[in-house]
Amino acid sequence: MIDDPDAGPLIYLVDDDETIRTSLSRALDLRGYRVRTFASAQAFLDGYDGTSPGCLLLDYGMPQTNGLQLQKHLRESGIDLPVIFITGHGGVPESVQAMKMGAIDFLEKPFKQSALIDRIETALEIGRERSAAKRARQEFRSRFDSLTEREREIASRMVANPAQSSSKEVGRQLGISPRTVDHHRARIFEKMCVNSMAELLEISLKAATSGDP
Incomplete structure (x- = not known):
């Protein structure tokens, strides 16, 4: 049933x-x-x-x-x-x-x-x-999985170290230009349905502290 x-x-x-x-x-x-x-x-x-x-x-x-x-x-x-x-x-x-x-x-x-x-x-x-909480985790995972490999790498670095999440800092870590990071950042925000780094950090923390989907 x-x-x-x-x-x-x-x-x-x-x-x-x-x-x-x-x-x-x-x-x-x-x-x-x-x-x-x-x-x-x-x-x-x-x-x-x-x-x-x-x-x-x-x-x-x-x-x-x-x-x-x-x-x-x-x-x-x-x-x-x-x-x-x-x-x-x-x-x-x-x-x-x-x-x-x-x-x-x-x-x-x-x-x-x-x-x-x-x-x-x-x-x-x-x-x-x-x-x-489970629905939120599943939605977060679905959005995160829609990112390209490079976008996931950049998003993970920004979330892991918010104090060094500027395009300049991330670009230096990955050996790419800040302009390229800006492009990826815009796509990340769009796919994750957020408008700022603070919102991205908030939803990632909720997913992490709620357990696995």
Whole structure:
């Protein structure tokens, strides 16, 4: 199933207890959330396509692949879906491990619905921020890849050392004339959709500090 990313975030609920899946999905649906349920970690992996932002409500104590194992798999696969654990079996060591791997929270059943909603809202906001950062990284990479080899070389030098990013300095480093650097600089700004060195530096820093696309 391919989700519609324009329809809003999804809550992915993974729990082997059908009663929990039914009651939680109904409660969340009544509050206006979009919910997809899965009876196992493998069922989630088979059905998740990554097109819709959202968060993962994950039971810890599942057979075959438990919640921590699924969380570890997602992390190693580069899937940064925010995770909220819901469990009746986990203890302190498990909760500590989950939080170290980036879980939003580790809620023990039974939990107050208001507490779950609060965590979901936090997770969805984090998910939106991550999705926006990923789109920005991908856009930056696409623009950077459109540069010629020489343009990439010049852009990289300017970003790496802004204090020596003048056409004269860059030309001296590369053994070309400042006029030639000016020509390349204009093309770089045009392709990167920026109007100044400051803007180029800003978007490159955002891409660098947000992780790989």
